[in-house]
Amino acid sequence: MNKEGHVLNAVLLSIGLGYVFHPSGDVPTFRAIAEMFVPIVLGALFPDVDTAFGKHRKTLHNLPVLAIVYAYTVYFNNLHFVWIGVATHYVLDVVGSKRGIALFYPYTKEYGLPVGVTVSSERATLVTVLISIAEVALVAAVVHYQLPVQDLTTTVAGLV
Ligand SMILES: [Zn+2]
Numbered sequence: 001m002n003k004e005g006h007v008l009n010a011v012l013l014s015i016g017l018g019y020v021f022h023p024s025g026d027v028p029t030f031r032a033i034a035e036m037f038v039p040i041v042l043g044a045l046f047p048d049v050d051t052a053f054g055k056h057r058k059t060l061h062n063l064p065v066l067a068i069v070y071a072y073t074v075y076f077n078n079l080h081f082v083w084i085g086v087a088t089h090y091v092l093d094v095v096g097s098k099r100g101i102a103l104f105y106p107y108t109k110e111y112g113l114p115v116g117v118t119v120s121s122e123r124a125t126l127v128t129v130l131i132s133i134a135e136v137a138l139v140a141a142v143v144h145y146q147l148p149v150q151d152l153t154t155t156v157a158g159l160v
Contacts (some may be wrong), residue, residue, distance in 0.1 A: 001092050005125065017084075037104055039080050039081035063104065066083060092131055
């Protein structure tokens, strides 16, 4: 995807995650969106720096880079949420575009799914929006998963 697509994805993801973690739609929701918005957008822009430094879709498009960015949150207690932007950049490149990325660089093989569109496609924006919705839905399912499990447990307990 191009920069426009990655920024759109990051913006939609920030808004979606704000509502996933604070569904009330009031101050805590908007505070969460504001807190995540800039770091996720910055993270989403970061991998394509390898168009100028290194090999595009390889040097900064791999899991070791994601691990390093994530490690900043643990070891330095900074760059929170930036890793989410990097991760969603990878997802959009792997799922949404024809060409894959070198996930295990310096091993140079590029991995991609046999779906997606070319970066210049007219449908690139639609694909970006759909992937963003799927990402938010996936996080929401994980975050709220315990609810159906509790319901099931209660139901089973009621039957016994
Ligand atoms: Zn990229």
